[in-house]
Amino acid sequence: MELTPDSRMKLRAITIHEKRKNYIVEEPESGDFYEMPVVCVEAIQLLGENRALGDIEQLLQSKYPSEEVDMIAFANQLLELGLVQEVDGRQIESSRRIDDTGQRLMISDKVGKLFFNPFSLALYAVLFVAVIAIFVIRPDLFPHYRDFFVSDWMLVNSVVWLVMSLLVVLFHELGHFLAVRAEGLSSRLGVGHRLFLVVFETDMNAVWRLPARRRYVPYLGGICFDTVLLFAALMVRLLSGDSLQWLSAVMGTVAFYIFITIVYQCLFFMKTDLYYVIENALGTYNLMENSRAWLSRYLPFLKEDKSVVYGDEEKVVKGYACFYVAGLAVSLLLFAVYFFPQFIFAFALSLPKLGEPFTSAAFWDGVFFMAEAGLMGGLLLFSWIRKYAPLQRSG
Incomplete structure (x- = not known):
């Protein structure tokens, strides 16, 4: 999706927790948490006022002159995280998967x-x-x-x-x-x-x-x-x-x-x-x-x-x-x-x-141990190949 300085977006329901140094943004539906500095949190709050990305960038740049503010890049990050509900009135379908495979124990x-x-x-x-x-x-x-x-x-x-x-x-x-x-x-x-x-x-x-x-x-x-x-x-x-x-x-x-x-x-x-x-x-x-x-x-x-x-x-x-x-x-x-x-x-x-x-x-019993040792060694070798082979190819 192409974003412009005139784009406006609506975020999904989120909760912001103030911590000692930065802020923690919670997305309650998935249970995910993200650490963000104050400039990002203010950007999110301004998005909630239906302001254009370009206007928000100008406001934040004047307020935080030492910070590098790029609202289009930040908006794209929010899209990747699945936190955006609408862009310019167009509904955005979330691609995130909510992990609910665990068993909840009914313990008081x-x-x-x-x-x-x-x-x-x-x-x-x-x-x-x-x-x-x-x-x-x-x-x-x-x-x-x-x-x-x-x-x-x-x-x-x-x-x-x-x-x-x-x-x-x-x-x-x-x-x-x-x-x-x-x-x-x-x-x-x-x-x-x-x-x-x-x-x-x-x-x-x-x-x-x-x-x-x-x-x-x-x-x-x-x-x-x-x-x-x-x-x-x-x-x-x-x-x-x-x-x-x-x-x-x-x-x-x-x-x-x-x-x-x-x-x-x-x-x-x-x-x-x-x-x-x-x-x-x-x-x-x-x-x-x-x-x-x-x-x-x-x-x-x-x-x-x-x-x-x-x-x-x-x-x-x-x-x-x-x-x-x-x-x-x-x-x-x-x-x-x-x-x-x-x-x-x-x-x-x-x-x-x-x-x-x-x-x-x-x-x-001896055969069992040799087979077990061979299996574990093979799995270890396989994991090493998967981890390091891509690095060698990219190098």
Whole structure:
């Protein structure tokens, strides 16, 4: 659609939330939120007065002489975001898809407040300190890569890991969900997939309606529930006797998985729960994208992303870039200390089984692991090709 300085447009129903530095524009129908500076918000308000794009541009340019105001470009962005209802009296059909695939749980906000209130938050903090104390007093309970192996049979290990990981992730997402409900906001606990893996996800967009100081609990709700589960797993290991060694082994796998999950939160090159906590504390949104774009000037292997930095945010972006690089270092450490030794041990456990008779269970257990390792390696290679091959072609 060709826009001119005489064009007028009507926007869809939106809600504007004033934040510490900029504004958050909410499109209630889809639940999407967009960060915008004050000049953009004033442009939206002037569009609501049925003013022409050219007139709005002149008004804003005189009011904000240091800003580069291009209303036609801004109007085209609003069209791309699906926020425009009419242009010069012509209806614009929205191309946006509203994701309603998640399942809404009919849980009262009173239930959420039962798990997230001043007393429970203090309890989560105490349990977190208790977990650290247990690791200090009993270093033998600190997660080890061999905790994955509850049995000499890889099929058993894989089934235990799959079932346990699904339950732990569901418990984590339930923490987020209940924390959002405790604030009286609607949420959605969705069941989706990543390739052939089932995943659980909580829709937390509604937290943008809250003041910044009240967003921390929903962001940390999952880690709070992780802490409870980790503490419980460690206590079971402490109290289980010789007759319950199998239970202790399974709880060791649970503790190992939760520990890795919590460390995963420190991988700041991804949008983890702690990333949103830091982003919220600094009041600078799109922090990862902006830091990645800045780092791409010095790290050629990073694909340059588009970034929008407002005012004095550049210093914050440069500072977060250090956390971004530190997250990469933590991921390499996880690989070196846990994942690589884990794979080597599994390989050493399974390879001799291929020498067993063809009709034996041990032989097929070894075949199962080799097939599993080949499948995961193939998927990893496929994802790398999809990610980096376009960069090589464009280069």
